[in-house]
Amino acid sequence: DAGVIQSPRHEVTEMGQEVTLRCKPISGHDYLFWYRQTMMRGLELLIYFNNNVPIDDSGMPEDRFSAKMPNASFSTLKIQPSEPRDSAVYFCASSFVHEGYEQFFGPGTRLTVL
Amino acid sequence: GENVEQHPSTLSVQEGDSAVIKCTYSDSASNYFPWYKQELGKRPQLIIDIRSNVGEKKDQRIAVTLNKTAKHFSLHITETQPEDSAVYFCAAMGSGGGADGLTFGKGTHLIIQP
Numbered sequence: 001d002a003g004v005i006q007s008p009r010h011e012v013t014e015m016g017q018e019v020t021l022r023c024k025p026i027s028g029h030d031y032l033f034w035y036r037q038t039m040m041r042g043l044e045l046l047i048y049f050n051n052n053v054p055i056d057d058s059g060m061p062e063d064r065f066s067a068k069m070p071n072a073s074f075s076t077l078k079i080q081p082s083e084p085r086d087s088a089v090y091f092c093a094s095s096f097v098h099e100g101y102e103q104f105f106g107p108g109t110r111l112t113v114l
Numbered sequence: 115g116e117n118v119e120q121h122p123s124t125l126s127v128q129e130g131d132s133a134v135i136k137c138t139y140s141d142s143a144s145n146y147f148p149w150y151k152q153e154l155g156k157r158p159q160l161i162i163d164i165r166s167n168v169g170e171k172k173d174q175r176i177a178v179t180l181n182k183t184a185k186h187f188s189l190h191i192t193e194t195q196p197e198d199s200a201v202y203f204c205a206a207m208g209s210g211g212g213a214d215g216l217t218f219g220k221g222t223h224l225i226i227q228p
Contacts (some may be wrong), residue, residue, distance in 0.1 A: 031213045033215055033216075042203075042221060043158070043203060043216075043218040043221075044218070045215035045216060045217070048213075048214075048215045050213070056214075056215060058115075084133075090159070091157065095213055097213045100163075101146045101148070101165075101207060102148065102163065103148075103160075103213075104158040104160075105158050105159070105214065106157065107156075107157050108157055
């Protein structure tokens, strides 16, 4: 398996623009997580899904953030409108609970909002 | 919600010596405690994990200990090598029938001095 795939790897945009980050989990995994990493706040959970259903979105910072998982092999994290303080590395991770709790991280998307 | 504290933030040791990183958590219901290693510009990768029904786990030069009563867990690396230089994160996961999002500590920058 290729592991968790994220795109784009780097995104530079201007304040006010819409940003869409994409994630393909490991085939067969039933959990998908979105995390954000910044120097100030470290690694923080934004939202996670189980079998494509959002379970906990309490980490989503504002209504500007939304996430969807239309099927088992694809998820998006959208920011609209984007702000400079959204600049961070966004990681997607997936796991298969029946094989343990290990979460496998994707390579991340480095987002810069100017 | 869960809160994870990690110390120290930076640790410098001589090559061949041991390194110890400590974490505490707040939610007594947490039952899974992974440790991730992150090299600069890379994704977090699991190096070892422990569940709440186990007090200690070892994998070659790496070991983790858990004290549920004190809500404290530690990472021990023996015979450190230059390739051990990285940022290490501890994390805790809540209870429940399935998986949950991880709450991470702020990280420890481990520096191995030659």
